[in-house]
Every structure is written in structure tokens, then in C-alpha cells.
Amino acid sequence: MSGSLRDWLRVYLIMGEMESKGKRTEEVLEAALEGGVTCFQFREKKMPIPEQLALGRRLRALCRKRGVPFLVNDRVDVAMLLEADGVHLGQDDVPCLEARRLLGPGKVIGVSAGNWDEVRSALAQKPDYLSVGPVYATSTKPDAGAPIGTLLIRELKASTDVPIVGIGGIHAANAAAVMIAGADGVAVVSAIADQPDPAQAARLLVQAVRRYAKN
Numbered sequence: 001m002s003g004s005l006r007d008w009l010r011v012y013l014i015m016g017e018m019e020s021k022g023k024r025t026e027e028v029l030e031a032a033l034e035g036g037v038t039c040f041q042f043r044e045k046k047m048p049i050p051e052q053l054a055l056g057r058r059l060r061a062l063c064r065k066r067g068v069p070f071l072v073n074d075r076v077d078v079a080m081l082l083e084a085d086g087v088h089l090g091q092d093d094v095p096c097l098e099a100r101r102l103l104g105p106g107k108v109i110g111v112s113a114g115n116w117d118e119v120r121s122a123l124a125q126k127p128d129y130l131s132v133g134p135v136y137a138t139s140t141k142p143d144a145g146a147p148i149g150t151l152l153i154r155e156l157k158a159s160t161d162v163p164i165v166g167i168g169g170i171h172a173a174n175a176a177a178v179m180i181a182g183a184d185g186v187a188v189v190s191a192i193a194d195q196p197d198p199a200q201a202a203r204l205l206v207q208a209v210r211r212y213a214k215n
Helices: 025-034 049-066 076-081 096-103 116-124 151-159 175-181 198-212
Strands: 011-015 039-042 070-073 086-089 108-113 129-132 164-167 185-188
Touching (some): 011 025, 011 198, 025 049, 025 198, 049 070, 049 076, 070 076, 076 086, 076 096, 086 096, 108 116, 116 129, 151 164, 164 175, 175 185, 175 198, 185 198
Parallel strands (some): 011 039, 011 185, 039 070, 070 086, 108 129, 129 164
């Protein structure tokens, strides 16, 4: 993989079998990669581990072919078994410092945050990036909480140099506001995975993000 972490985070797709809506998950990811997705997070909550590992290896191979980072949601053990490029952690998951001890210094570790208390807790653990949201209302993750808008991203940008990804209800038509607020990229699920043409949806999102990317 080439480029900086901020480059990788520009258009960040999060998806598992459930989000592919009956289509083959590999086909959706391949189309999204063709459209220009710059990072992929494998999020699979319910699939038995043997099946999860088999699917994860196929998705990882697609990412490697394109030189795109392959991260795993929540599960440090799965990330290790899949030889992933990193892991993304929620507030109730394995602490970032423990994940770092297990994964080693060369892996990317991101942490979710939705308010300043969570931001402070996350930054104390020295993550590689923060995922901030939900920026807008989203039905993808029912427990995501109320939308927080772009103010926290704006405040974070003024106070830390840790890369920031906006998440939650983001699509090509509203990504500009997230980038203008100071995000380095946007993380999406349905804006790509739930579209009839994932490749075209990814292209439109990439165009919107690159227009306002600051780095």
C-alpha cells in the first residue's frame, strides 16, 4: 500500500454480509474498489467464526489486489487471524493500548468517539485515527445515538492532529460539509453498499470528498 494514513481514510467503506443486501459481498466490495474506495473495514457481527474467516480472506484478497487497507471491526483476534492491516474499536471493545500490544506497531488502530469525553478517553490510548459521529441520522446502526452534526469534527481539527473520519448518514450530497468541517475522510455503509451501482456510488463520493480534501 502506498500513500499516507490520511489518504487511506478518504472514502472508507464498512461492510459485512448483512450490508450487501442479498448480493455477493465480494461483488459489492469489488465494485466499490473499482469506484475508488480507499479503505475497507470488514464488519461482521453474527456470522460463525469459521465462515467469517473464510469470507474475510476473500475480501482481504480483493483489497490487497487494489492496494487498499483491510481493517476488521471490533475483533482483534479476527484481525490477527486474517492478517489484517488493522482494527477499528468501539468504546466498549478491547482498549486501544491492549490492541496495540497484541497487533504490534505496524498496524492501524482506529477508535470511535461521539462526544468530548469519548474523544479524551480515546486520545489517551494513542489511536492512529478517530471515527467521529454519527454526524447525521442513520438507520444502519440502530444504537448509534442521536446525530451530533459537524461541530465536534471542527473542534477536534483545531485541537489535535490525529486523523479524523466522519461517520453516520454521510453520502455524496452531504459529504462536503463533513470535509469542510475538517474531516480527513468519510466512512460509509449504505451510501455505497446499498446502492444499485456501488461502483458509481463510490465514484460520486470520491469526487465529493476529493474536492474538499485539505491534505
